[in-house]
Amino acid sequence: MASKEAKISLKAPKGTRDWSGADLLLRDHVFETISNIFKLHGGTPLDTPVFELKEILAGKYGEEARLIYNLEDQGGELCALRYDLTVPFARWLAMNNVQQIKRYQIAKVYRRDQPAIARGRMREFYQCDFDIAGAYDPIIPDAEILRVIVETFDALGLDITIKTNHRRILDGIFSVAGVPAEKIRPISSAVDKLDKEPWEAVKKEMVEQKGLPEEVADKIGVFVLNRGTIDEMIEFIKADPNLSANEEIKAGLADMDLLSTYSKELGTFDKVSFDLSLARGLDYYTGLIFEVIQKPANTKDQDGTRYPEKSSKNADASAVGSIAAGGRYDNLVGMYGKKQIPCVGISFGVDRIFTILKARRGEKEGRSRQVDVYVMAFGGKEFNGLLLERMSVARQLWEAGIRAEFSAKVKPRLPQQFKAAEEVPLGVILGQDELAEGKVRLKVLGTGKGGKEEEKDEKDQGQLVSRENLVEEVKKLLQTHTLPIR
């Protein structure tokens, strides 16, 4: 049995990873930054199970449904890992008949996609979602979501562009171009690939795989390859008599008009690009849709271009792809047979954001551990290790809320103790003679480097402090000697 077990592959499953140390602290910093913005806007947290009944997920994801992880049928209900946080939120709204809420959720989701770890695309990854549910007036919640996006990336120090489009405008364009109703969603999926593939490849997919007449595909191309500010694009669409006569497009334009007004008031207008090629793969969107990309540092709004051209040579610049995405989904909650609740939301791709921030941080590694005091002991030939005394001092510190450690050896060697005190700002040093007088030595471990340098510095034995005053003196020193986390 032992030999068999020695052969197992010692790894996390494909497309997943462990988080620890400085990486985990950086990721938690991202979570905290984002959730603070969510709270600024009145968000309340929600936590749902990691798997849902399969029927809850069915029919919500279009072509992407093939990426859903199913649980094995072991008797009982058929379940699948959640694919996003939106469908579970809609299920929760319908189940509890919640009429309005701003909810946020930070949790892992699962997609059986081909992983691309360097670009932050994993099979298990975190999403941070903020959604506004409720029957409100048009575009007011949508505009607040765009504001949340801008505030979040400002707080993270990332320069971004929000690509937006409107499902009703897009569907209207398909309809004007001559796409039959039943092909609108598949064609929309093809158009959505325009951020990764050139027009020729997308056109080929439409014609060869999805059976669209070539002239219809060409008409689509005339429209969807355009983008600009919200106002520029409203003008562009209105200038085309075929488009502006379409009822769906009219309805979408009314929304975009409001978005222009509101986003100017909320200070987000300049970050938004109205991009007719944005389609979003998911079936459930019904109105405004958006996707956030990082603005490459060398792009300076030349020629009115707000982000890199979609040519292959720019693939590196935005290699991680979209770092947040969302939209309005007014019919999803109603699909569960309950009262319709209109919703709009944004999902932040935290792993991709992490990848960017980590690359920016570069080689600087943060501390992975936060301990205030290391309790150590040393003595001469008769040294018995003073274990019980070290326990007693550690207990005293813990009771005062001070983070303290000591060596779990009966007779630890001095170098071991100094090594273990790496990154710890203060040392309490016990000696038999001092203890007999009820005293200990309290020493600032200086640079926090620990190890040999500290050991050399051994002759500076710190200040002599009585056990009764120890907590007070430690707290005093910690005010000036706590090391930064990052």
Next chain:
Amino acid sequence: MASKEAKISLKAPKGTRDWSGADLLLRDHVFETISNIFKLHGGTPLDTPVFELKEILAGKYGEEARLIYNLEDQGGELCALRYDLTVPFARWLAMNNVQQIKRYQIAKVYRRDQPAIARGRMREFYQCDFDIAGAYDPIIPDAEILRVIVETFDALGLDITIKTNHRRILDGIFSVAGVPAEKIRPISSAVDKLDKEPWEAVKKEMVEQKGLPEEVADKIGVFVLNRGTIDEMIEFIKADPNLSANEEIKAGLADMDLLSTYSKELGTFDKVSFDLSLARGLDYYTGLIFEVIQKPANTKDQDGTRYPEKSSKNADASAVGSIAAGGRYDNLVGMYGKKQIPCVGISFGVDRIFTILKARRGEKEGRSRQVDVYVMAFGGKEFNGLLLERMSVARQLWEAGIRAEFSAKVKPRLPQQFKAAEEVPLGVILGQDELAEGKVRLKVLGTGKGGKEEEKDEKDQGQLVSRENLVEEVKKLLQTHTLPIR
């Protein structure tokens, strides 16, 4: 399609639940309390994937392995949801060749058990684990784990007993009683049920299901039904010549001697009961094992009994079962074919702890939302809703880090706005005339009750504040008018 979807069961999967509002805030309070104690002891966080390769989990859980959730074989690796956080930790240690660490992890685990929701037993539930890995001197880390347990439940305000036993002593007892080596683990599993079933039932399982001769079962009963303080039980075992001659038991007793000394120094001795019936179901434990139960309020250490007798009439008193459990597992990491790393750890059953704390809190419901300011507007017949002005004020507050909301209606009615301001301490009220002078009204919403009471109080229109001073004045008022979370 719509009619089909209307029929789906609108629920979370069996044995799982959603968390929101006051429940989620209480649970997060438990997480924060526990992780603060972990940090006090030098713990560093770890996050592992929710599923592992099946072969990683294989052979670690004994009879409980049947409760593991498998993922469907959709091509590629065979995976299963994690059953606990210990095995993933051991995999991580072996994979990264980590020689020593104090790690903690707060995450969900999965068991296809029969749910008992009222008692806090779920199929998806959180564990909070703290483990000390490293080759140290005996029982020093184990004693610190017991200290972590005591500090945690002190911080949560729960009175507890830590039941402890030692795998080598238990195995020695089985051996002395005449249990053949290959039956030790199954018999141990049977003994572990003594906290839920009477001795007769357990004996029946041993004899009828596990084929143990009745006289062997009776001998086991003579020993395992005893418990007391660590010192009492050491004396009890040493007094029996058969037990005290057994090498395994001798080794275990040496550990328990140290535990007695260390737990007195760390102030945990009085919380510990040495209970020979404690067995723990999992295969991987090798030394000290422990399980924490809540001490019923009416038990006052009569007759030396430190917790309720295991009779059915006491089943209610400790209905939630153990609320934390753990032990030493020195061989688990080595099972992955790498260097052995001895470990000891504790896992807190947060959902059960939550159940107890929620029952204690009773009907008092906490706030589920934290907003500082609600921005509202009202006016006469010509009232246009002042939407852009409300957006502008909200933006000003967000930029100052103040949590603010406004109605997402173009012309909200006044009662709606006051209703939405429930639980919000401050209101900023916009009126056309004041805005013309660059001013707004800032009003303390008093009790935070909002709704009709506030509305009646409408004549108190608060103080008139200029837009430039608004942030400053809001911050001043928030210092005295922020409502408590719980």
